[in-house]
Amino acid sequence: MKSLLKNLGLLLVVIAAVVLIGIFFSGSAAINDNAVLGGSIALMVIGLILHIVLNKKFAE
Secondary structure, eight states: OHHHHHTHHHHHHHHHHHHHHHHHHHTOGGGGOHHHHHHHHHHHHHHHHHHHHHHHHHHO
16 A cells, blocks of 8 residues: 555556547547646646655655
8 A cells, every 4th residue: 555655646647648648649629628638737747746745755
């Protein structure tokens, strides 16, 4: 469980990237939808912040 929690931020970044890549290659009209793009960037930023905070917490 500690390992999953430590990698939670990285997992969120990967999920956001997969969403963006999937939309791009599917040719979906969602590529022009600001909600999808904004949600993906929000997931990436939250994941990056979580990754930094959780790794500092578990390093101590």
